[in-house]
Amino acid sequence: MGHKWAVLVVAVLFVVAMAQPSFALRYNHPKHGALRKVNKKGPYFAILMTFSKELSALETAGVFVPNSEVPYIEMAGRRFNIGKIKGVNVIYVMSGEQMVNAALTTQILVDTFNLYGIIHYGIGGSSNDTVSFASVSVVKYAAFTSAWHWQAGGNLLGTVEFDSTEFYSVHTAGKEYVFWFEVDSKLYDIAAAHLTDVKLESRVNSTYTLPVEPKVVFGLKCGTADTFLHNAAFRDFLYNKFNISTTDEETASVIMVSNSNGVPCIVFRSVSDMDGSLKIPGEFEILSAKNAVIAVVKYLEVIGKVYKFR
Template sequence: MNKKVYTLSELMNELVAAEGILGISNVEVNVGEASTSQPKSKGKGKKKKKKKKDFTKQEGKQIALGVANKGKNLKGKYFHCGNRIRLKKKQVVDLLVMLQVQQSLQLRSSHPMHGVLDEINENAGPYIGLVITFPTEELALIDSTFFVPSSEILWVDLTGKEVQIGTIKGVGVNYVMTGEQTVNAGITVQILLDTFDIIGIVHYGIAGSSNDSLYIGDISVPNYVAYTGSWTLKEFRSAEENLTELKFGNFNFPEKGEDLLAMIDFTPQKLYSVGKPMEEVFWLPIDPKLFNIASKLQDVKLQKCVNETYCLPETPKVVYGLRGSTADIYLDNAAYREFLFKAFNVSTVDEESAAIVMTSLSNGVPCAVFRGVSDYAGREGLLSSN
């Protein structure tokens, strides 16, 4: 039977047409693992040798895979989702029927690389998902030498995010760098949970201090975080409500007064979770079991000096049970910093924690957060943020 090579857009058009015939929807395409085996030649004459491909060096659509045994026999080790898919026309309909049955399974089972991902999960899973934000935080992990990369598959690239596979103290750990702010953080954690066998999320990073008793180098382990970047901007001279409100006129300088920006109400988030009705929440709780485990670190002694030249004024401490604030805002304003502390009793401000905790709650996966103070969010501190 003749075969046709479909581009992804052409394949989708075929699928849409087939959906109309079969009367079904919500179809996903499952691409099998790539193989380094040689295809059989057609017709008479000499067989042409086809050069084996290193699938990790091709330009992939979404996914790549890093392996430890590079240079050895690569069959079954390198997987690649490229820009073209070779299918018989009948196979399009077959895929529709097959994938309709599988559509209720997790992404991990319907992913183009489900074979290698299942291998990762079965060989060393379940895992702790370690979530960080940007390269400086990853560098601290690497320098600690606690993380030991896998001897088989080093990393998997999922939608541009490299998930590193390995262990810490013999426990399976997959760590990923989300990028900054809530959208990146939430999407990355969801991909991590959909793809791997994750039993818990641990998130660490830096934060600004909105509490005058927290200094640079101190570590906060909050028991609640909130997303404080969701507002209702009220009309000028509108009636007050029983919500926490910020009146811009109270911050006029040199005297308080009216302001055409009026005020903002801080609004709760809609939390959707497995087996529960949607609920509106403002404070997102940290999993109590993980919080209790984290509290056992209270006797850990933190370094006061980086070297002989750079030292903190005080020995840093680990503080438990405070509250954290998340917004897509880099806070460098003393007045708003003071407002957050007085209105919400918030001790740290960052751009990702609430998104990570909320995604974990939605999936029923426990989560813990550690935030180290790196600046004073606009207040003149005891030590320059640099």
């Protein structure tokens, strides 16, 4: 009995710690009434993806049950879909690609909705040969790898100086300079404890199956930049200098904005290509997006069962 009560207390404290107050829209905003109805049903996990194939993977999975009263709210040209997945309250939205769109959408989420936290998923490139196609990285750290300048001397990769980012947070006074942005440790630990044996898809099409079975991997670092990386030399440089295993155009922005507002965040990125490859078959992107969704849905199932967010 003592152990059960201890587990219950931990679960309750976890929910209280993650629940965040939402900032209401101005009183005369046309969405004000709908938002109040939505937030009374919360808190929610916000699910953020960045482009159409990632969105399609979630919608075709058939796991989302829309809210019967307010199924969605449209703001800033984006549709915020309200409902449940595996019994867990969720709001999913496609932000648009690259850092500004991701940051803007994340800020709208934390300012507008009553959230437990943010789940960001998508596809990305691999800069580490050991992370195979369609495997899903549960990212631990991310950095802005386009924040750099050339040092004096020849314009070689060895003369690149990487910059930290000015970071403002509700938990600190004034600004800090941060290079690595870390996902929420509690959300990450839940994934690490429960998702190691998730079965991912390896069949690309009717005639080809991946030679290496994809898996969920943990503890990797991610590099984010508004540059679609197709350069093997720079890929190797990022891995050798920072031990970066995956690259994309949004992850660091989502984590930074979440952390700045004190909202827990976790990231799932599935490998769709090897940085530096000449061509990315669209079927690899579809498969990778599907595997990212498989991992996210399993994660929500775990969240729902362990912490009873229903």
